[in-house]
Amino acid sequence: MIQAAGHADALRLDRLDASQTWQQRYEQSLMGVFGTPQELLTHGEGCWVVDSQGRELLDMLGGIAVNALGHAHPALVKGLAEQAGQLLHISNLFTSVPQMRLAEMLLNTAQAPDGSRVFFANSGSEANEAALKAVLRHRKQTGARRILALEGGFHGRTVGALSLTHKPAFRDPFGELIEGIEFLPPDDLDALENAFSAEAGAGGGVAGIFLEPIQGEAGVRPLSAQYLLRARELTRKHGALLVFDEVQTGIGRTGEWFRFQGAARELGERVPEEPVGASQEASDLTPDLMTLAKGLGSGVPVGALVAFGAESGALLGAGQHGSTFGGNPLAALAGQITLETIQSEGLLENTQRLGSQIAVGLRELPGVVEVRQFGLHLGADLAPSSYPGAQEPAKVLVTAARERYGLIINATGPHTIRLAPPLILNETDVQEFFARFGAAVRELSA
Numbered sequence: 001m002i003q004a005a006g007h008a009d010a011l012r013l014d015r016l017d018a019s020q021t022w023q024q025r026y027e028q029s030l031m032g033v034f035g036t037p038q039e040l041l042t043h044g045e046g047c048w049v050v051d052s053q054g055r056e057l058l059d060m061l062g063g064i065a066v067n068a069l070g071h072a073h074p075a076l077v078k079g080l081a082e083q084a085g086q087l088l089h090i091s092n093l094f095t096s097v098p099q100m101r102l103a104e105m106l107l108n109t110a111q112a113p114d115g116s117r118v119f120f121a122n123s124g125s126e127a128n129e130a131a132l133k134a135v136l137r138h139r140k141q142t143g144a145r146r147i148l149a150l151e152g153g154f155h156g157r158t159v160g161a162l163s164l165t166h167k168p169a170f171r172d173p174f175g176e177l178i179e180g181i182e183f184l185p186p187d188d189l190d191a192l193e194n195a196f197s198a199e200a201g202a203g204g205g206v207a208g209i210f211l212e213p214i215q216g217e218a219g220v221r222p223l224s225a226q227y228l229l230r231a232r233e234l235t236r237k238h239g240a241l242l243v244f245d246e247v248q249t250g251i252g253r254t255g256e257w258f259r260f261q262g263a264a265r266e267l268g269e270r271v272p273e274e275p276v277g278a279s280q281e282a283s284d285l286t287p288d289l290m291t292l293a294k295g296l297g298s299g300v301p302v303g304a305l306v307a308f309g310a311e312s313g314a315l316l317g318a319g320q321h322g323s324t325f326g327g328n329p330l331a332a333l334a335g336q337i338t339l340e341t342i343q344s345e346g347l348l349e350n351t352q353r354l355g356s357q358i359a360v361g362l363r364e365l366p367g368v369v370e371v372r373q374f375g376l377h378l379g380a381d382l383a384p385s386s387y388p389g390a391q392e393p394a395k396v397l398v399t400a401a402r403e404r405y406g407l408i409i410n411a412t413g414p415h416t417i418r419l420a421p422p423l424i425l426n427e428t429d430v431q432e433f434f435a436r437f438g439a440a441v442r443e444l445s446a
């Protein structure tokens, strides 16, 4: 299915030292923060990757919601090769056409009003750092002290982004982080109202709130459209900044360009069908700030902060933020090609259609008790009793799927698996997925 070219090349270093396995080499040279990787991969095509044994694996995780165009997409391969022959990097003392083009495309797809602006970073954490700095500017200007985020939320591993991330296992090893951040239970309207109430305000006003419209690392758990709307109303009323972290949900993952647009649609709002290039009305759920990364560059590291409206767009002034690599021509072109291809190949529609198809199929499988699906962003909970003897059925299933059925998925918790395949997924891939995943589920529940 995949051409073997590149495979031998990628492995040639191993031939120099056949006395060591790749696992030994990894452990002796890489910091242990990720544990030992599951496989050594050499190349890929579409939704498929090949490991060091030459085995083909169906990639239903897409580099954790990153490879929107799959592996080795011809448009990306050609465009990036040409760009490498022109300019890779020029510093932010200069600009390039891809940089401006990508910024314009993001503003158009996000229905951003006049005065809106984009800042380019290199990762989701960095995009959130930029957003946090904008909120800190607002905090300094207004004197509103408190910053809100949600339990179960994930915003990244750098110090600012980690301060916004609730999970104790990620934070506790580091002691004190940025102060003034409070965590609310997710999707709890009363807790949200209370946080903005006069009583809570005695501890200082709210400078901003960080929300993932769908909590990805928590297992694809959505905030309701009502909750997002209430957050929009309360932040507007109290002069606080509303930040949507769409690092995982943005750029077509949920079958809409951005999840906030899908939520707006659920509230009965019109969302444009042909967003790129057309000028549109802003949505009622438009945040003040939105962060992007993961799928934006289809595998090339690109992050972005979109600031909506002139006030937000001016929060970070000249000299107040920066990045050496952010928005360089190569990264920006990867983003541009990703957005263009999503549109030209009808991938939003593909994502909606195949996502629903997968959800229907998953719900029919033994041991699957709940499926949450938004386009090709899927979380499935397994019954605690599935797979006798397994404390963590999701992990057991993930390992079995990979080792015995050539299928890549992941577990976000002991009972929850996540799928975030490339948006270029096709019907044949879906059939392959069910052949492999169904077999793994049946083997384990037998």
Ligand SMILES: *Cc1c(COP(=O)(O)O)cnc(C)c1O
Residues within 6 Å of the ligand: 122, 123, 124, 125, 126, 128, 154, 155, 156, 157, 212, 216, 217, 245, 246, 247, 248, 293, 294
């Ligand atoms: C992955 C993720 C991040 C962090 O992105 P990195 O590129 O790993 O820094 C932040 N927020 C959300 C919602 C994510 O899913």
